[in-house]
Amino acid sequence: MKQQNILIIGAGLCGSLLALRLGQRGYNVTVYEMRPDLRKTDISAGRSINLAFSDRGEKAMKLVGIEEKVKTLCIPMNGRMLHDKDGNTFLSNYSGREYEYINSISRGGLNALLLDEAETHKNVKIHFNKRCQFVDFEKTTATFIDTVTNDEFIEDADTIIATDGAGSALRRSYYLERKFLFSFSQDYLTHGYKELAILPTEDSDYKTYKNALHIWPRGDFMIIALPNLDGSFTVTLFLSYDQGEYNFNNLTTPEIVTEFFQKEFPDALDIMPNLVDDFFENPTAPLGTVKCTPWHYKGNTLLMGDSAHAIVPFYGQGMNASFEDVVEFDAVLDKYEGDWETIFSEYEKTRKKDTDAIADLAIDNFHEMKDHVANPIFQEKRKIEMALERLYPENYSSKYSLVTFNEHIGYREAMLRGRAQDKAILNMISDGTISADIDLTDKTLVGNLLDKVKTETNAILEDDKVAGLH
Amino acid sequence: MKQQNILIIGAGLCGSLLALRLGQRGYNVTVYEMRPDLRKTDISAGRSINLAFSDRGEKAMKLVGIEEKVKTLCIPMNGRMLHDKDGNTFLSNYSGREYEYINSISRGGLNALLLDEAETHKNVKIHFNKRCQFVDFEKTTATFIDTVTNDEFIEDADTIIATDGAGSALRRSYYLERKFLFSFSQDYLTHGYKELAILPTEDSDYKTYKNALHIWPRGDFMIIALPNLDGSFTVTLFLSYDQGEYNFNNLTTPEIVTEFFQKEFPDALDIMPNLVDDFFENPTAPLGTVKCTPWHYKGNTLLMGDSAHAIVPFYGQGMNASFEDVVEFDAVLDKYEGDWETIFSEYEKTRKKDTDAIADLAIDNFHEMKDHVANPIFQEKRKIEMALERLYPENYSSKYSLVTFNEHIGYREAMLRGRAQDKAILNMISDGTISADIDLTDKTLVGNLLDKVKTETNAILEDDKVAGLH
Numbered sequence: 048m049k050q051q052n053i054l055i056i057g058a059g060l061c062g063s064l065l066a067l068r069l070g071q072r073g074y075n076v077t078v079y080e081m082r083p084d085l086r087k088t089d090i091s092a093g094r095s096i097n098l099a100f101s102d103r104g105e106k107a108m109k110l111v112g113i114e115e116k117v118k119t120l121c122i123p124m125n126g127r128m129l130h131d132k133d134g135n136t137f138l139s140n141y142s143g144r145e146y147e148y149i150n151s152i153s154r155g156g157l158n159a160l161l162l163d164e165a166e167t168h169k170n171v172k173i174h175f176n177k178r179c180q181f182v183d184f185e186k187t188t189a190t191f192i193d194t195v196t197n198d199e200f201i202e203d204a205d206t207i208i209a210t211d212g213a214g215s216a217l218r219r220s221y222y223l224e225r226k227f228l229f230s231f232s233q234d235y236l237t238h239g240y241k242e243l244a245i246l247p248t249e250d251s252d253y254k255t256y257k258n259a260l261h262i263w264p265r266g267d268f269m270i271i272a273l274p275n276l277d278g279s280f281t282v283t284l285f286l287s288y289d290q291g292e293y294n295f296n297n298l299t300t301p302e303i304v305t306e307f308f309q310k311e312f313p314d315a316l317d318i319m320p321n322l323v324d325d326f327f328e329n330p331t332a333p334l335g336t337v338k339c340t341p342w343h344y345k346g347n348t349l350l351m352g353d354s355a356h357a358i359v360p361f362y363g364q365g366m367n368a369s370f371e372d373v374v375e376f377d378a379v380l381d382k383y384e385g386d387w388e389t390i391f392s393e394y395e396k397t398r399k400k401d402t403d404a405i406a407d408l409a410i411d412n413f414h415e416m417k418d419h420v421a422n423p424i425f426q427e428k429r430k431i432e433m434a435l436e437r438l439y440p441e442n443y444s445s446k447y448s449l450v451t452f453n454e455h456i457g458y459r460e461a462m463l464r465g466r467a468q469d470k471a472i473l474n475m476i477s478d479g480t481i482s483a484d485i486d487l488t489d490k491t492l493v494g495n496l497l498d499k500v501k502t503e504t505n506a507i508l509e510d511d512k513v514a515g516l517h
Numbered sequence: 518m519k520q521q522n523i524l525i526i527g528a529g530l531c532g533s534l535l536a537l538r539l540g541q542r543g544y545n546v547t548v549y550e551m552r553p554d555l556r557k558t559d560i561s562a563g564r565s566i567n568l569a570f571s572d573r574g575e576k577a578m579k580l581v582g583i584e585e586k587v588k589t590l591c592i593p594m595n596g597r598m599l600h601d602k603d604g605n606t607f608l609s610n611y612s613g614r615e616y617e618y619i620n621s622i623s624r625g626g627l628n629a630l631l632l633d634e635a636e637t638h639k640n641v642k643i644h645f646n647k648r649c650q651f652v653d654f655e656k657t658t659a660t661f662i663d664t665v666t667n668d669e670f671i672e673d674a675d676t677i678i679a680t681d682g683a684g685s686a687l688r689r690s691y692y693l694e695r696k697f698l699f700s701f702s703q704d705y706l707t708h709g710y711k712e713l714a715i716l717p718t719e720d721s722d723y724k725t726y727k728n729a730l731h732i733w734p735r736g737d738f739m740i741i742a743l744p745n746l747d748g749s750f751t752v753t754l755f756l757s758y759d760q761g762e763y764n765f766n767n768l769t770t771p772e773i774v775t776e777f778f779q780k781e782f783p784d785a786l787d788i789m790p791n792l793v794d795d796f797f798e799n800p801t802a803p804l805g806t807v808k809c810t811p812w813h814y815k816g817n818t819l820l821m822g823d824s825a826h827a828i829v830p831f832y833g834q835g836m837n838a839s840f841e842d843v844v845e846f847d848a849v850l851d852k853y854e855g856d857w858e859t860i861f862s863e864y865e866k867t868r869k870k871d872t873d874a875i876a877d878l879a880i881d882n883f884h885e886m887k888d889h890v891a892n893p894i895f896q897e898k899r900k901i902e903m904a905l906e907r908l909y910p911e912n913y914s915s916k917y918s919l920v921t922f923n924e925h926i927g928y929r930e931a932m933l934r935g936r937a938q939d940k941a942i943l944n945m946i947s948d949g950t951i952s953a954d955i956d957l958t959d960k961t962l963v964g965n966l967l968d969k970v971k972t973e974t975n976a977i978l979e980d981d982k983v984a985g986l987h
Contacts, residue, residue, distance in 0.1 A: 228758075228803050232702030288698075333698050414985075424983075470984035477983045513894075513947045514940035515884075 050075060054189060054204035056179045056217065057081075060154070061352030061369035062210035063161035063173075067111050068373055070168030072380070077202070078171070079191055081178035081211075086159045096242065096281045097273045099124070099260070099363030100152040102454040107370035110377060113164055120157055121150035122274045128259035134314035138259060139429060142445070143436025147452045149260070149363060151273040179216040182207060184344040185226070189216075206387050207348045210369075213337055215354030221344070229339065236334040236359060236413065238268070239295055240285050243325040245318050247278025254318040255280070260363075262416060263312050267291055269417040270312055282319070285334075285417065295331050334359045334413075336406050342395045346387030349394070351376065356402035361412035362450060364405050368458070372398065404459040408450060427483045428472045431496065434487035439497055463508065471503035520545060524659060524674035526649045526687065527551075530624070531822030531839035532680035533631035533643075537581050538843055540638030542850070547672070548641070549661055551648035551681075556629045566712065566751045567743045569594070569730070569833030570622040572924040577840035580847060583634055590627055591620035592744045598729035604784035608729060609899060612915070613906025617922045619730070619833060621743040649686035652677060654814040655696070659686075676857050677818045680839075683807055685824030691814070699809065706804040706829060706883065708738070709765055710755050713795040715788050717748025724788040725750070730833075732886060733782050737761055739887040740782055752789070755804075755887065765801050804829045804883075806876050812865045816857030819864070821846065826872035831882035832920060834875050838928070842868065871928040878920060878932050897953045898942045901966065904957035909967050933978065941973035 053069055055062050058080035069076045100121060108114040125148045126140035141148060165171045177191045180199070188203050209217035221229045245254050253274060255261065261272040261280070268287065272280040287294045293307045301323040308316040316322060337357040343349040352369035379394045415425070435443040444453055446465025453461060475481040481499055485492050523539055525532050528550035536548045570591060578584040595618045596610035611618060635641045647661045650669070658673050679687035691699045715724055723744060725731065731742040731750070738757065742750040757764045763777045771793040778786040786792060807827035812820040822839035849864045885895070905913040914923055916935025923931060945951040951969055955962050 228705040228805075230702075230704045232700075232704070232808075234700045234702070235698040335698075338702075470980065473984045474980045510940065510944045514943045 051205040052077065052203075054079070054202055054207045056182075056189060056207065056209040056215075057211035057352075057354070058158075058162060058173055058175070059210065059212060059352070060158055060161065060366050061372065063158060063165050064107060064111065064370060064373050065208065065210055065351065065376070066171050066173065067161060067165040067168070068377055070165055070171035071111065072377075074170065076165075076168075076171045077204070078165075078173040079177040079179065079189075079202070080173065080175050081194065082175065084162075084175045085155055086162060095283070095360065096154060097151050097275055098154050098157075098366045099273070100150040100157075101363065101367055101451045103364070103371040103451075104367040106454045107374050110374055111164065113160065116160060116164075117152075117157065120152050120160070120276070122152075122276065123148045123150055123258055124260045124273070125258050126260075128256055128261045130261060130263045130312070130314055132265075132311065132313070136256075138256075140433065142448050142452060143433045143438075144440045144448075144452075147448060149451060151260070151275070153275060154366075156276075179209075179211060182209065182217045182220045182348060184217070184220060184224075184348040187347040206346060209348065209350050209354050210352045212353045213335065213357035215350060217348055218337075218339060218350055218354050221339070221350075227341070227344070229341070231339040232337065234336045236410075237290065238285050238287050238413075239331045239333050240283050240360075241295070241326065241331045242329050243270075243282040243284060243319065243322060245272060245280040245282055245315070246321060251278040253278050253280070263315060264417050265311055266418050268293075268311075270315060271416070272315075282315070285413075288331075298326070301327075336410065338403060338406060340395070340399060341392075342399070343388075343391035346389075346391060349391045356399075356406060358402075358406045358409045359413060360409070361416055362405065362409040364409060364450065364458075368402060368405050371454070372402075401458040404457070404462040405450070408446075408458065408462050408465075424473060424476055427476050428469070430483040430487065431472060431476075431481065431500075434493050435497055435500065438488075438490050438493045443497060443500070464504070467504045467507040467511075468500065470507055471500055475499060475503060521675040522547065522673075524549070524672055524677045526652075526659060526677065526679040526685075527681035527822075527824070528628075528632060528643055528645070529680065529682060529822070530628055530631065530836050531842065533628060533635050534577060534581065534840060534843050535678065535680055535821065535846070536641050536643065537631060537635040537638070538847055540635055540641035541581065542847075543640065546635075546638075546641045547674070548635075548643040549647040549649065549659075549672070550643065550645050551664065552645065554632075554645045555625055556632060565753070565830065566624060567621050567745055568624050568627075568836050569743070570620040570627075571833065571837055571921045573834070573841045573921075574837040576924045577844050580844055581634065583630065586630060586634075587622070587627065590622050590630070590746070592622070592746065593618045593620055593728055594730045594743070595728055596730075598726055598731045600731060600733045600782070600784055602735075602781065602783070606726075608726075610903065612918050612922060613903045613908075614910045614918075614922075617918060619921060621730070621745070623745060624836075626746075649679075649681060652679070652687045652690045652818060654687070654690060654694075654818040657817040676816060679818065679820050679824050680822045682823045683805065683827035685820060687818055688807075688809060688820055688824050691809070691820075697811070697814070699811070701809040702807065704806045706880075707760065708755050708757050708883075709801045709803050710753050710830075711765070711796065711801045712799050713740075713752040713754060713789065713792060715742060715750040715752055715785070716791060721748045723748050723750070733785060734887050735781055736888050738763075738781075740785060741886075742785075752785070755883075758801075768796070771797075806880065808873060808876060810865070810869060811862075812869070813858075813861035816859075816861060819861045826869075826876060828872075828876045828879045829883060830879070831886055832875065832879040834879060834920065834928075838872060838875050841924070842872075874927070874929040874932040875920070878916075878928065878935075894943060894946055897946050898939070900953040900957065901942060901946075901951065901970075904953075904963050905967055905970065908958075908960050908963045913967060913970070934974070937974045937977040937981070938970065940977055941970055945969060945973060 052075045055066050055078040058078045066076050066078045105114060108117045126138050129137045176194045178194050179189055179191055181190045187207055188201050189207055190201050192199050209215050222231055248254055257274050263270045268285060270282055270284045272282045274280050289296045298304050304323055304326050308322060336359055342355045351372050358365050375398050376394050379390050383389045432445040446469055449461035449465045481496055522545045525536050525548040528548045536546050539546045575584060578587045596608050599607045646664045648664050649659055649661055651660045657677055658671050659677055660671050662669050679685050692701055718724055727744050733740045738755060740752055740754045742752045744750050759766045768774050774793055774796050778792060806829055812825045821842050828835050845868050846864050849860050853859045902915040916939055919931035919935045951966055
């Protein structure tokens, strides 16, 4: 069994973790990656430089035993630091429990670590500069081009797993071949994004508060900033392509870009003297969600990670979801090892509901981050939830906490309960049943509040169930 | 202005109605259709033979002044006639208002009428056997193949409107060219369908009740039957491809097909001696939903009808929605005539929310038809709603009535209010607040019930609004 040959397409975060795990399990693993080896070349290619790493990702690192090594790459972010137009800042913690926070991590650093770890297994071989052109899912073969020599070659395997990202070659083959009913969606937001930077001080120090995810929410657009180990921050501008006074289509001169930042993000502009250069050097990229089904063809081929479920970045869960894919896949392997078709179909059956949920949650959070975080009723909800988590840490988790810090429940369960809680709290604030204008440090008063929230949340879940809405 | 040349791709129901309306408005209209002229050839090609025609479709027929001619093609269906496994039947009216019913209409007959009417305008030219290969939406040209001579030719126009159905050539060009961000989804149900027939008696009479849409709901599958003018019924089997004891993949012999019908639909089998022949002659077709955006490229090209929004047939609204497209488009033309880009973008802005809604409603109704209609709590809801509509015809419309008979409101509004009503009624039945075990002919008691339903519905809509769910 274990002499089986597994071909993995793509050695990004998901592919290299999968190679490592399958290597640990004893399979013969061959990985083909279209880019050069990022440990030897300086490549960025418009992908996000840093990412949010949290508990679901950590669960996967524990599975492969490298959680301590990963910790050295992490910068804890305890909350969102909101910046208003006057340069005032407000820190809003991600959780009322102090031990719950997310981390900024370097994509390149983490990917390099995973590649190194995978290559410690002599049954794992990783080849770079090999671009997949086409997968023949009937024959379980894949055609590659060597991007250095331009040679084309075909690889055969017992099974092929494509972790080749949002533009997956296997997914394209599923779609174009029309050999089975393939449900598929690609949905773009009206907004694109562009990466910018806050460089370190001359002493390699951070120019603004290190341990937060900074947000400048402006209703219809925003910038965010995540810290890097070298003292810099990676800044991302999320902006409409063509709507509003300022948009990507009309930000065409240094003057207008500077005017835009001067007006909307003056405190950021103060620490971004490199703004104009970054703005015109870096690409503008779209924000898309991809869903599809089936993920597998018989026991021959499987989509995993972004190739199966690309999501927008607003919940900081893209990488974490792909890492969790490997954990879920590993659990299904334990159960059905030896029967790829059952493994693939059981994996999809248990996993897809959760990746669909995080895709939808990420879009919700797009609106929450750029808009709701500055909205009074949402701020009042947040205050109440912080008090609930602080005083009743065992009894309450906000939607954000359920999604981010409760890696033992699936995204779908987190979404259903989290949305019902949000609805309960917002409605009770709105009709005056509850309020943040009480002593939110008083355990009895807050306990009272918790009872109301729980009762109303359960009523909402029950009503939806009766109406057949889940 | 009116000398402008409009190219329409596809002379199906939507394309021929659009050609007629634009002909009436004085445009030079050229239509290319890939099939032969259905008035001269007997073609079916696996498309549904009859369709449900209702108020939104009628609104469009009134716009072009042919509502009386269409009426002669219609067979009124006042309700659903449910058939249980023992052959018992129950008629469930579509509305408590007697003047509200839907109609069975022949696709071919209606399409022929629309073609005839369009051709009465000398500024409308319709060409058959011309298959669109590709649309160059930058140049506003379309490439066709003459399917008789195999000649390829290119047509130029001032604007191109594609009404070429679920497999639209223009939509394929939008998707494959990647010249702009094109959001797109194709979603297949796990079920396919196959058309069968109940033939007329020897006296050309109907073998079962004429004025109903017959349903044999069996939980995970069903057959339905709609009457035709010649005394026959077109029967459609909706069944999973691969799940359950009987499915399309395992119904492979005359014996097993007969066994399946004998067990599940004995009363239908009694009047379908032709079952086995039909079953193996007719194709099995998939059930898909297509959504996309944008529908237009500048003022050059536009998707309309199924090409923009193919839906599953379970609300009987596919044709009606496409006809309503033409009504909505005509209203936008009134406002912005002369500026195609504004016309197309305003049309999409006002229309897409409604076609998205009917797509979702049609999937809801798939589950309702095969399953819920035989479920006690849904039956109790239906009884209550019939009483509300009968005794308070001006004050209550069920979701079905809002969608089907309230052509003055959009599908989205119908969906939001209809779903909230359903949820209110189901929850109040479930918790004992209301019940069908009262005298449902007593105006005071039913008035009381109406007040409760209205109050609870409005509370649900308000709660969703506060929670930002619309």
